[in-house]
Amino acid sequence: MEPLTWTGSIAFLNPLIALALALMALSIVAWMLASIILPEDQMTVNPDGTLTSSSGLRNMIQAAMRYSFLASVGLAVAYIVLGILMGTNAGIIGAMSQQFLPVWMSLILLYAMSIAFKRKLGLYGKLFDSPIGMIGFGLVMFWVFTGIFGAMDLIVTHDPLDQISGMKNKVPGTPLSSLEEGQYAWYLLGGDNLARDVFSRMVKGAWIVVQIAPLATMFAFMVGITLGLPAGYYGGRLDTLLSFLANLILAFPVILLFYLLVTPEIVATGVPNYMAAVLFVFPIIFLGVLLNSRYYTRPNFRTPLLIGVLGVALWLYLSLISTGGYIVSTDSYSIWGLPTYLDLFDIPGGILVVFVSVVFVNSPTVFRIVRGLALDIKTRDYVAAAQTRGEGPWYIMLWEILPNARGPLIVDFCLRIGYTTILLGTLGFFGLGLPPESPDWGSTINEGRKLLSIYLHPALPPALALLSLVLGLNLLADGLREESLKD
């Protein structure tokens, strides 16, 4: 087996894309300079009412920028398409784009459907009007699909924990020394210092982030909303108390908190289990109050609905917090939980403590945002109208104030997922919580950095993956903000 080069037989594209990128960089610089130096375009109004602008130097620069951008994008697509068709003949890039085939297909399908029906899809559809939002959404969905398909073992080339002899610290594109039946013949992005496949670990790492980050953010939002709305709406002592607690957690340096909470010793004391038991109650309260305040005038409909929803929620809650039949199980004592035959899933202590502490760190900030929004919105006329109508306070909070605060909250949700991703990486970087062989990006960066001056390839792919995911989330939030402001 020959070692793979980066581009293989499509190397003829390399000078082209270098040229296109150089042109684009040049034209961006020229564009910036031009906007400072050159005078603004003269618009002349024709007699028939149309406008003509002089095609000056500015327009030329803009055209140059647009075409060089299109050329670079086109060439990048060409790399991917040729890669899919030619596979390993097109080098490492080709092989990788072939591995990512399911991701490309789902992305194309998603974009085609979304653009076709974008006028019927509300805010989500409007996202496809802003190029920044589209780029951001594309990056995010790329990693989401990668995570999902990676978990289904469609993309990975090797097992992320398998060590293959002779592959220690090998550069990208190295063929396996002794090929067995059914094995992929190369380490596409090389091997790390324990001879594991960097590419497969990166793909598997996406699944950990895609699982934990949005879910943890959602829990943080539930906690923040359930506490922030009454604090802002009622004010008074409740507000003072809750704000004090929130400021207390916010004044704590995040790293110190992680170092104190996310250790095996703390897991052994059962503290995270108690915290989980408290924090995970909030979504149930939220759901219950949400439905009750809306439908309490129609008891015939409300009672079965509440029983159904809360029943399922409680079952999920209990199976979430109880492991092996116990809620808290330490050496000295234990508290009974759901029996094992009813337990839907078990969460290992390491993951649970990571999850809990991320929720714990995020919820005070959400609380502050929601409280601020509630303080602002409760002075509006429609709230006064609802009060005069005799609606209950929780109805006003959840069905009048909350929907009107959704714009900033959705934007913050996207930003916060990115921030949670960074936090998860930080935890991995310090080796806290997740098991040391876990393929998550933070741990992989931490392992790779020790040999960074000699071998670059183990640390860089997860670093760039994390960078692109968080960048995508930030761009997505920016696009959403732009579009929601247009209303």
Add this chain to the structure above:
Amino acid sequence: MLLTALCLTFLVFFLTNLYPNLEKLAKTQGNFRMSDEQVESFLEKGGYLQSTPIKYGEWLGVLPSYRHTNEDGTVQGRCILPGKTAEESPNFCGILQGYWGYSTVFKEEVGTVVGTRLALTGRLMFWVMLLMVPSALILGVLAGMKEGSATDRTLSTFAITTTATPEYVSGVIFIAIFTSSAVGLKWFKGTATQAMENPTFENFFLPVLTIALYGMGYIARMTRASMTEVMTAQYIRTARLKGVSFSNIVMKHALRNALIAPFTVIMLQFPWLLNGVVIVETLFNYKGFGWALVQAAGNNDIQLLLAISVVSVFVVLVTQLISDIGYVYLNPRIRIS
């Protein structure tokens, strides 16, 4: 504020004094093959087995500290430093008496450990601030001068990219590009260990840049937002209509008002910088405050951890106070009314 500090230190105290943590402390202090009884007696001697509120009171210096009489008749206790006898030592020793305890990791008094480490980190922070604040403000003002212009688009994209790059990613990328033998540039040094004695541009720039970049994007975006808001205000339009030149408008009319909001943001950025400091000091092996935190937490050095959390909580609360006062001072609308 005092209440917040008390609550937080008690929280740290509670978490570090949980039994498994104490057991770990005993085993790292003694040896790793201690039996349960040996651990028990070690903790008994150190006074670790009293109830948490009492120990907390001792640490604060409001309760007399614990003393243990050994079998050979000598007395050991928290206040009795090595080489002193029980009679010479005071009964109370805590924060109120100015005694921060004895670090079990560094084998030194916590006060000196925190002092030296804090001085090193202070130097790092000074350069970070010097690099971050002016460049962030310039970026933000340039971008906010004309909303939607070419400069704005490019600089905003740059700012978003830096906020999306946590320190452990940018640091790794910088090390890979500028210091590794694989790329071959070797412009800088990959570690900042030498920078502790003699900081030079070569060994100190990368850690500074890594911390500064992450905070810079955020401050720049805030500055941009406040600048665009000011530029659409009535008095700017009036100035334009009067015929004041654009550069004069920006420098004399807009800038001062636009810098009020970023000031608050910069002050509130301090707690986040601490995060970055811990990561960067670990990454570049610069033995400052953040590095001490990692060491203390890894070995459950209770006294040092408490001192560190007191210092960091103090920094957070003081910066919050400064930002409130500064806001009032800078904003004439609040100051006069």
